[in-house]
Amino acid sequence: MIPSLFDYFAPSTLDETLLLLDQYGEDGKILAGGHSLIPAMRLRLAQPEKIIDIGALRPQLSYIKQNDNNIVIGAMTSYYEIETSTLLKETWPVLPEATSLIGDTQIRNWGTIGGSLVHADPSSDLPAVLLALGAELVLQSKAGGERLVPIEEFFVHIMTTSIEPNELLIEIRIPKPQGQKASYVKLANKASHYAVVGAAVVVSLNQGIIREIKIAFSGLAATPLRAEGVEEALKGQLPNDAIIAAACKECAAEVDALTDLHGSQEYRRAMAEVYAKRAIKAAISRNLSLIRL
Amino acid sequence: MKRTIKLKVNGTTYERAVEPRTLLVHFLRDELGLTGTHIGCDTTQCGACTVIINGQSLKSCTAFAVQMDGAEVLTIEGLAKGEELHPIQTGFWEEHGLQCGFCTPGMILTSYELLQRNPNPTEAEIRKGLEGNLCRCTGYQNIVKAVQHAAQQINNAATESKASPVEAAKVP
Numbered sequence A: 001m002i003p004s005l006f007d008y009f010a011p012s013t014l015d016e017t018l019l020l021l022d023q024y025g026e027d028g029k030i031l032a033g034g035h036s037l038i039p040a041m042r043l044r045l046a047q048p049e050k051i052i053d054i055g056a057l058r059p060q061l062s063y064i065k066q067n068d069n070n071i072v073i074g075a076m077t078s079y080y081e082i083e084t085s086t087l088l089k090e091t092w093p094v095l096p097e098a099t100s101l102i103g104d105t106q107i108r109n110w111g112t113i114g115g116s117l118v119h120a121d122p123s124s125d126l127p128a129v130l131l132a133l134g135a136e137l138v139l140q141s142k143a144g145g146e147r148l149v150p151i152e153e154f155f156v157h158i159m160t161t162s163i164e165p166n167e168l169l170i171e172i173r174i175p176k177p178q179g180q181k182a183s184y185v186k187l188a189n190k191a192s193h194y195a196v197v198g199a200a201v202v203v204s205l206n207q208g209i210i211r212e213i214k215i216a217f218s219g220l221a222a223t224p225l226r227a228e229g230v231e232e233a234l235k236g237q238l239p240n241d242a243i244i245a246a247a248c249k250e251c252a253a254e255v256d257a258l259t260d261l262h263g264s265q266e267y268r269r270a271m272a273e274v275y276a277k278r279a280i281k282a283a284i285s286r287n288l289s290l291i292r293l
Numbered sequence B: 001m002k003r004t005i006k007l008k009v010n011g012t013t014y015e016r017a018v019e020p021r022t023l024l025v026h027f028l029r030d031e032l033g034l035t036g037t038h039i040g041c042d043t044t045q046c047g048a049c050t051v052i053i054n055g056q057s058l059k060s061c062t063a064f065a066v067q068m069d070g071a072e073v074l075t076i077e078g079l080a081k082g083e084e085l086h087p088i089q090t091g092f093w094e095e096h097g098l099q100c101g102f103c104t105p106g107m108i109l110t111s112y113e114l115l116q117r118n119p120n121p122t123e124a125e126i127r128k129g130l131e132g133n134l135c136r137c138t139g140y141q142n143i144v145k146a147v148q149h150a151a152q153q154i155n156n157a158a159t160e161s162k163a164s165p166v167e168a169a170k171v172p
C-alpha cells in the first residue's frame, strides 16, 4: 500500500534536527533506518504528518567506541556495523551475536540500534539485551540539552518509551565488562525472525559461584522484562542443571504475557522458562571456558 | 509538495521531482521504467525488490525515493555489460537457479552483496546471506549452487587477471 501524505524534512545537522523536533515533534516522526516506520506507514498503521529524515546524520551518529568506563554506540549505528564490530566482539560479543539473529541481511543493513530502542516493539531483540547489560541512553533536545536515562526507565508500554516528542536519541552507553559474560537466545518467528520469546543473560562467577546475574526477556511482555526472581534464586549458588531448573521453574507464571497468533500467553510463559534456562547455561559455560583458559 | 532528487542509477544520472511518499521501488519501476525490480509482498519480507544502494542491499519497497538523493543505485538491469552477463547471472543460468524468475533479480543482487563481502562463502553462509529473499519455486538448492558457481567463476577470473575477487565481480 502507499503511505499517506506527509511533509518531508531532511535536516543536514544535529542542531537543525533538534529545531525541527522542537517545532514538529508532536505530529512528526524521525526517519532513521526506516525498517519499522516505513512498514507501519505502508500498512497505514502509522500516518505521521511530518517526517524528519535524519539520514544525513548517519556519518555523525554511527560509531562504536570505548572510553574509560563504557562502550559507546551512536544511535544511528546499523545492525550490520554492530554485527561486524571488532571492538564489540572483543568486549560484549553478545551484541554482534544477538544482532546477527535480527531479520535478514537487508534489514540489518538499514535498521539502527536507536530505531530499535525508540520503536520499542516488544518482539525486538536489542532492547532486552541492552536491559541485561544495564545500558544508559543519551537523549538530546533543543530546550533541555542532554538527558541521561537508565534503560530500566526507558520502556513504558508496547511501542511507548519515556522519550519526549522533542528529543532525539543520540547515544547508547554500555558499561564495559568486568569479568561478566553474556548470552542471548531466542525462539524466532519463522518468517520475520522477530522474537516470540528471547532471553538475555549477563553473569559473573567467582570460583564457580554466581556472583552477579541479570536476566531479561524479549517478546514475553509489553516491554522487555527482568526476571528478578530467578536472579535472586541463583545469586550465591554453585550452578548445575538442577539448580538452574529449580530457579527458572514457572518464572513467568505471574507475568502479564503477550498473546497473539505467534504464541498464546500460556505458550510464551512456558517458552520463557525454557529460554531462560538455555541462556543461563550458555552464559555460564562462557564464564567457565574462560576460567579453564 | 514534490522534491527534486538527483541520483545515479546503473551509471546514469537522473534528476526527478518526486512526491516524498513515493517508495523507491515505485520510483524505479514507474518513473524510470526499470521493471526488473519486482514487488512481491507488503511486509518487507520477500526481497524481490532488492537493489544495491551505495554498495549495500536494500529492499526498495522499504525506503522513500527522496531518501536516495545523491545515492548510487544498482538494479538488475545494471549488472550485465552489454551482452555479457555478470558471473552471478551466468551462475543462475547454468545451475537452474530459477524457475518462474520472480525472485531472481532480488536473489542476484543480494548474492552480489554477499560475494562482495565474502568472495568464498560456505553453503551455510550463502543460506544465511540470502535469508531475506524468498523463492516459491526452486527449493533454494539450485540457488545455492548458482552462487557457488558464480563464486568459482569470479575467483578464477580474479586469479587470471591478478585482481581481487571483490574487484573482479564489482560493477562500476
Ligand SMILES: Cc1cc2nc3c(=O)[nH]c(=O)nc-3n(C[C@H](O)[C@H](O)[C@H](O)COP(=O)(O)OP(=O)(O)OC[C@H]3O[C@@H](n4cnc5c(N)ncnc54)[C@H](O)[C@@H]3O)c2cc1C
Pocket: A029, A030, A031, A032, A033, A034, A035, A036, A037, A038, A039, A075, A076, A101, A102, A103, A104, A107, A110, A111, A112, A113, A114, A115, A116, A117, A118, A119, A121, A123, A124, A125, A126, A167, A168, A169, A170, A192, A193, A194, A195, B043, B044, B045
Ligand atoms: C521483515 C522485518 C523483520 C524484522 N525482524 C526483526 C527481528 O528479528 N528483531 C528485531 O529486533 N527487529 C526486527 N525488525 C525491526 C528492525 O529491527 C527495525 O529496523 C528497527 O526496529 C527500527 O530501526 P530503524 O532504524 O529502522 O528505525 P525507523 O523505522 O526509522 O524508526 C522507528 C521508530 O523510532 C523512531 N526513531 C528512530 N531513530 C530515532 C532516534 N535516534 N531518536 C528518536 N527517535 C528515533 C522513529 O521516529 C520511529 O518512530 C524487523 C523488521 C522487518 C521489516
Ligand code: FES
Pocket: B038, B039, B040, B041, B042, B043, B044, B045, B046, B047, B048, B049, B050, B059, B060, B061, B062
Ligand atoms: S516487495 Fe517484498 S520485500 Fe519488498
Ligand code: FES
Pocket: B097, B098, B099, B100, B101, B102, B103, B104, B134, B135, B136, B137, B138
Ligand atoms: S524462481 Fe519462482 S519465486 Fe523463485
